[in-house]
Amino acid sequence: MRTRWIFGTILMLTLVMGCAKKKIETYPAGVSSNQQIGAQTKPYVTNHQEEQTLSSVQEQQGQTVEEQNLQEEKLKQAQQEKEDIRKIIAKRIFFDFDSYELKPEARKILQQKAEILKKHPEIKIVIEGHCDERGTEEYNLALGEKRARAAYEFLILLGVDANRMQIVSYGEEDPLDPRHCEAAWAKNRRDEFKIISSK
Amino acid sequence: MKKFLLFSLIIGLFGVDFGWAKPLRVTIYGPAESKIYVFVAEPINLDGKKNSIMVQEVVQCIKVKLKLFPFFKQLSPKDILEQGKINDVARIDYKKFFLSRADIVITIGERYLPDTGKTRIELRTFDVFKQKMILGKAFDLTNQRQVVLMVRKYLGDLLQLIMGNKAFFVNPIVFVHKGIKKSSIYQIFADGFGLKKLADIQGIVLSPSWSFDGEKIVFSVIQHEQHKLGILDLKTGNMQFKKLPGNSCISPVFTPWGDIAVSLDFSGSPDIYLLDKQLKIEKALVKHWGIDISPCFDQSGSKMVFTSSRLGNPHIFLFNLHNNQVERITYEGNYNTSAVISPDGRLIVFSRLTPEGHRIFVHDLKTGQEKQITFGPGNDEEPFVSSDGYFVVFTSNRSGKYKLYYTTINGDGPYLIPTNNISTFSPSWSWVEEKYF
């Protein structure tokens, strides 16, 4: 990282000193493709700077690059975190046949979710309850609701605000695995968690 | 000594005899066959000409439709003396048919009407034993497409005569076809006639159910991650959606008095509520911490059957609306769902999960008897009983794909209802004649 932006600065210096025009074309490629940088560099591109201003430009430029890179870092981190949150939130929990009881693994997963949700009060989720195809439609719709509610109530117990969660049952209508075997059924008896808003 | 012996013998013999001077009595339990033998006679051209193609089609159509009933057995001409030939419907040799064991004989007469250019088809049914005509009708047809309409009409009347109901031909069945992101509600008659789409609806549609007057269909739909109640008004063609309190809206049905009963979960678990005409919650009918769903009312509105998980597994229960008592119906198995009650409130038809898959069972409330009426393979689900309490429509994946079938309350089926190969779910059989075409 460090070497990269030292190199960037050197490059910048040579470019700025040598040929102002060329700098613009190569600059984004050399440092980053971030559009913001491109946008900020634009004024310099159009102005065709004089010698005098060059140093300040160079300074500014260096500053800008530094700032941008930090932002990028933060952004990446944030994205990573967001991705982690999404992953944890999206983690499915599974149930036994004709049961809406939370299994120990499910409780663990829900605890992870609860931590995240408490840390990020802006996140709202919908909990979907699903069933395998073996039951009958109407009963599965009710069972799916019970499954979603089991997770919902457990999350409330762990301190998540009820207003941030919605429940919907899909019964047996939306299987994860469309096959007709125990392996598929086990996958289909599940709760799914989807983020509906993070603002 | 010999005398003594003889004497003792005779005493022994006649001592018993004196008590047996009553007339003979004997009981026959059950008929040898539960069939009506029908013979469809060769058509008669009343103009003395050769039979037209149209009349041949009439014969064919009648024969095909008669095969849809387990209680009809068709006799072929070779079963009947003199091939069952009838030359004059006014002078039928009943003896010939009686000796050939025919119970009823259907005759078809054809006459060309030169004034209108139509063909008159005369259909008659004779009771061989009573030696008289029991149903005679004439139809003036202009084209071949009217044949099936005529035959359905006539056989409907014949059914009415024989079993006191013609629901099979006149009461439509609705079902759901699920597409990608949308569902369609279809209508069909039990003989496969009149398949038509009533509505396309965004989302997943479940549990369509007729109103008792046959004017509306209520259903639940999953749309935009929400459950909603949907009402299709067949009279106006309008469709109405309503989000009810809570997250779930399951198995809505009409009550005999025109309100809607539906399972809602706003108090924590699905319970059965009664809605008023404005779709506001009027009161809870059945409330329990377990799952309570799938209400179904008898014609009088005094009994409501439903499914509940109050004992852990889903079982069938009966709610008495007069005294608010709940009675458990199923004791066998551990997954009994989708119960419906016959219009007369006597029979409960439901689906039970057996080791081989779901099967349809009938429970007689009068005798407590239970009987399996479908035998797979695959799953036989979502039964619905016809208004005469005799036929049961259900959906089964015995062929790999869910298709509609019907059987009888005695389990004499099943018969496939052809639906042009579209998948079929949640069949519901109207208890009244089709009103809006």
Add this chain to the structure above:
Amino acid sequence: MKIISFLLSCILNLIFIGSVFLSISSNNLRFHKRIIYNVQLVNLQKVKKIVKSEQTKKKIVQKTYTKIQTSPKSVSKPEAIAVTKKISPKKTSKKKKKIENTKKFTQKDIRKLLAQIKQQTDSVAKENELKEQALKEIKAAVQRGADKGSASLGEVYAQICKAKIQSNWRFPVLRFGEHLVAIVKIEFDAEGHIVRADIEKTSGNSLFDASCLKAIQATKQLPPPPSALQERIIFITFDSEELQ
């Protein structure tokens, strides 16, 4: 001497009566009832067992029983017919497979059963031969003496009539658990021709009543009644439900 001879006669009498009774057990239509129990109770119970386990109807037992009564010299055959025949026309309402299973099972078991019965009947038959003469006399005596009509003979006759009429009876039960009962009075002549049939008690369902009369008309001819039968009338109750 007199006393001795009287005692002797008493003993002899008892022995003779006893032996006659035994022989009647397989042949006579009236007396075997009590005694046949001793001989065949095991078999009957076995038949019942099969019936129960396979959920077929009691009727089989009844019919088997009566068949044994009617043709004592070949007990085995009618029994087989009775049982297998009863099962095959069983209602189609039952699972086809099950019916087939039932058939196989009972047939197999019946074969075993038949072997047992045959053994027993063989021994009985030997006895029969010895006492055939005596029996004939007794039978004749029964016929002669039964001026009021022999009860069990009449019963057997009624059962034959019942089987004949039932085979001609067709009626579709269109309602689950619908129970219809009608009583028909049949009059017949000395040759067994049915001369008159009337509904004695209606079922309330005209189609059902008609089906009963139809069955009788299709039967037309009953076997000639035993001469001992004085009143040539039979009341047949038509019950829509098979025995459970």
